[in-house]
Amino acid sequence: MATSTTRRPSWRIVTPVLAVAAFGLAACTNSQESSDVKGTTPPVWTSSAAPGGESGGHGGAAAAPSETAAPSHGEDPGDVAGGLKTSLKNGAGAEVGTATIVQEGGHLVVTVEARGLTPGFHGLHFHQNGTCEGDFTSAGGHLQVGGATAHPASGDLTSLQVGADGSAKLVTRTDSVTLDNVKGKALIIHGGADNFGNIPPRYTREGGTGPDETTLATGDAGARAACGVVG
Template sequence: MAPSTTRRSNWRIVAPVLAVAALGLTACSNSQESSDVKGTTPPVFTSSPAPAGTPSGLGNTSEPRDSVSATLKDSSGATIGTATFTNTGGHLEVVVEAHGLKPGFHGLHIHQIGKCEPNSTAPAGGAPGDFLSAGGHLQVGDNNTHPASGDLTSLEVLKDGTAKLTTTTDAVTLDDIKGKALMIHAGADNFGNIPTRYAPAPDAETLATGDAGARVACGVVA
């Protein structure tokens, strides 16, 4: 009888093992079966740069925004402000910050030549003056109307002499203004807006300068 008892004991041990094995085979056949096909496991990135070829939307997706800037200085060489021009999809965003200026509105223009020389003469000659080396207002292509291509929104200075302006323009591009000069004038610009009742018409000086007066600060755009 001993041999028979031994066989029954062995069967009791083997049966659960077979059941576990069968369950394992069933589990591997469901829809959660793992795969070694590339791309089926979502990529996980740490703070390190995303691998080359990572699809957009994964990792850092910010696009570089091209920009240029200018440091604005007065005729003594003191820095009185900064300006930044940023390409933002079809137009430029312009941010100007300044201090130490007379309160009120000041003409703000891009000029033809990137030379900010105090006590200099204009390209066409004549009496010297501050920053005349920068030439006249920038015109792009065949444009000869007023306001000029380089005319920007006037800079309004507060009572404490500080100013901050954020404006836009699509009359020029970054390529148009690189190497040119940004100018702040002593007075406001009328942009050639002389009503016809003040006949006969705006004179050449008014159209050329906007009657904005002397040039008080200048910076080369780079």
């Protein structure tokens, strides 16, 4: 009879292999029993750090669902939301612009977009009355908060610069008034530039020197070119 050439595996080889396999099964099943309780499956993170800076790896604590982050500069979450707006119309009743006013912390952010205006600088003010009739003088004078009479007035804003094509966009901030102060008031674009009270003492006028009452009341910004009630 011919001698068989088939060799049985040596026990010296088989035994270590079986031991490694058994150890692997024990490691995988230890403390990894499946559960029918919702939410108890351990988190698994691969190739990235654990969320929220917590230590990663198998068995690490699951990160709590992220909350909506609070504003970083300390104001209430509602400070930036909402706001007010108005449509700005000329004396003929045609819309020539829009404005939005929102609260950001201790400031109002006023955004004005306009078109069809004369190129150059135009005074931009909140006025004390919420009416836009006729030539817009119904809106009264510049808004003054708390009975103040100084010029520039509380309602004075950065002048609106209109380009050669008649269009303009301005984003400006003010801490002189609040949303409550300007709600229901008129926002007016004037026909000329505001002097912001920069009248030198040598300025001469009939009857004396310095700014006259008209200059103090209007900032020399001229006629009222557009008006809208803030709401």
